[in-house]
Amino acid sequence: xxxxxxxxxxxxxxxxxxxxxxxxxxxxxxxxxxxxxxxxxxxxxxxxxxxxxxxxxxxxxxxxxxxxxxxxxxxxxxxxxxxxxxxxxxxxxxxxxxxxxxxxxxxxxxxxxxxxxxxxxxxxxxxxxxxxxxxxxxxxxxxxxxxxxxxxxxxxxxxxxxxxxxxxxxxxxxxxxxxxxxxxxxxxxxxxxxxxxxxxxxxxxxxxxxxxxxxxxxxxxxxxxxxxxxxxxxxxxxxxxxxxxxxxxxxxxxxxxxxxxxxxxxxxxxxxxxxxxxxxxxxxxxxxxxxxx
Numbered sequence: 001x002x003x004x005x006x007x008x009x010x011x012x013x014x015x016x017x018x019x020x021x022x023x024x025x026x027x028x029x030x031x032x033x034x035x036x037x038x039x040x041x042x043x044x045x046x047x048x049x050x051x052x053x054x055x056x057x058x059x060x061x062x063x064x065x066x067x068x069x070x071x072x073x074x075x076x077x078x079x080x081x082x083x084x085x086x087x088x089x090x091x092x093x094x095x096x097x098x099x100x101x102x103x104x105x106x107x108x109x110x111x112x113x114x115x116x117x118x119x120x121x122x123x124x125x126x127x128x129x130x131x132x133x134x135x136x137x138x139x140x141x142x143x144x145x146x147x148x149x150x151x152x153x154x155x156x157x158x159x160x161x162x163x164x165x166x167x168x169x170x171x172x173x174x175x176x177x178x179x180x181x182x183x184x185x186x187x188x189x190x191x192x193x194x195x196x197x198x199x200x201x202x203x204x205x206x207x208x209x210x211x212x213x214x215x216x217x218x219x220x221x222x223x224x225x226x227x228x229x230x231x232x233x234x235x236x237x238x239x240x241x242x243x244x245x246x247x248x249x250x251x252x253x254x255x256x257x258x259x260x261x262x263x264x265x266x267x268x269x270x271x272x273x274x275x276x277x278x279x280x281x282x283x284x285x286x287x288x289x290x291x292x293x
Contacts (some may be wrong), residue, residue: 015136023132026128027125039169062102069145079152094150095143122192147165173189209257210258215250215278233260237250239251
C-alpha cells in the first residue's frame, strides 16, 4: 500500500512538472513571437517587461517576463502557504521555478511558427498553454498566478472565487495593453486567453460537481472538523447501521467540486483507511452551494 501511494505521488509530480514544461515552451514558441499578452500574473509580468523596454531597459535576447513572474509570485505563495496545503504549495513553487528557467532558455522564434498567421498562433498557443496548465492542476499543483490569490481569498472571504480574481487581473492587463499598443493587440490577446481557459477547463474539469458519500464505522467527529476546515464544505451526517452485521456506522454526505476531491480522499484515508467512499460526478446543485472556481 505504501509503495503504491509513493508511486502515485511520483506520477503526480511528473504530471505536474510535465504540464509546467508544456506551458512554458508553448508560451515562448507561440505567444511571445505573436506579441500577445497572457492573462493573469503572467500578463502583468509581460506588461512590466514591455514598459521597461519602452523606458530603454533592454536585456539582450533574454525575455525577463519569467523572472518578473517569479518575483511577483513568491510573495503571493508565502502569503498563501497556510491556505493551499503543503503538497500543492511545494508543487507550485517547483512549477514556477521550472517555468522561469524554461522561459529564459527556450529560444524565441524570430517569426511566427504557423504560416505567419497571428490568429492561428493565438489559438494554438492558447490551447497548448491551457493544456499544460490543466495537466499541472491535475497533478496537484499550479503554475502560480492569480489562481493562488483566488484560493487565498476563498479562505478569507467566502464570497470570493478564482474566476473573479482572474477577471479583475485580466481587466487591468488588457486596459493597459489597450493604452500602450491599441485595439488589435488586445483583441488577439483576448482570443489567446479564451482558448487558454477553454483548454484548461477541458483538461482539468474544475467546474464538475461531485456528490460524495462516506460510510465509516469509527467516530467521525475529528474527520468532520478537518474536512470542514480544509475544504469549507458543509456535511450532512446520518446515523446508520449495516444490514448484514448490524454494526453502527456514520454516513457523511458532501457536495464539492472535482478540484477538491483528491484532498477529501486524503483526509478521509488519514482517519479511516477502511472507509467506504462513493463518488458521483456531474451532479446538479441548487441552493446554498459555494462555487469556488
